[in-house]
Amino acid sequence: MIHYCLPLQLDDAETIESTIEKNEAQYTYFEIWLDFLPTPEAHLTRWCQRWPGRLLFLLRRPGLAPIQMPLQKRYALLRQLASSDAWLDLDIHTQQDELSYLRTHALAPRLIASYHNYEATPPDEQLTAIVEEMKQLRADICKLATYCQTPTDALRLMMLGQQLSAHKEKHIVLGMGPYGTLTRVYGTLWGNEMIFAPQDPSQASAPGQLTYEQLQRMFAILDH
Secondary structure (H helix, E strand, O other): OOOEEEEEOOOOHHHHHHHHHHHOOOOOEEEEEHHHOOOHHHOHHHHHHHOOOOEEEEOOOHHHOOOOOOHHHHHHHHHHHHOOOOEEEEEOOOOHHHHHHHHHOOOOOEEEEEEEEOOOOOOHHHHHHHHHHHHHOOOOEEEEEEEOOOHHHHHHHHHHHHHHHHOOOOEEEEEEOHHHHHHHHHHHHOOOOOEEOOOOHHHOOOOOOOOHHHHHHHHHHHHO
16 A cells, blocks of 8 residues: 655644645645744644544754754654654754654654755665664664665665565655656555655655655556
8 A cells, every 4th residue: 555645844733734634535644844833832732633643743844954943842842742643753863862852751752763865875885874773763664865866876775675675674765856756656666654745846845756646647557
């Protein structure tokens, strides 16, 4: 089964709710970027109760731009999310403070440990080391998203995904940029836990994302 995830980089809680309501039938998951919201703490509990197990929360900005939310407020949101069944996506290199806070306070949310590289795809040995670092964090899902400068980069990411599948490690391995499109199609068919699919290209949260409609057409063709 293909699990679509809708990225929501919105600064209005009502718009987020209406968008989820409108798309509940097509999407399994909804990715909410909390740093865009002025008072996210006022909505988290209600959202998690309304859409149990279907929400992903991020505490960062696109492209790993500086986070606007104060660190103490992020800590409070971590405590709030730790008792829910929502997913929490933390970047292993730029969100060390948050990861350290989880360990220090024995908080165990459903963790997606992620790595992002918007310029290149690291060598295989570095990718393997990144995955091992994620395992040390006891991540429920290991997520790697890197920019593919060549077709070979995309193939290497596909091989990494297959290695993780062989070891029954839950993962999301995606390539960004034109050469990364392959990973979004076949990675979804061959083991990625979910695929990020905006409704419109302008709503993409990372370079190279395909829309829900584009992916639906591709999967339908491949299925036949």
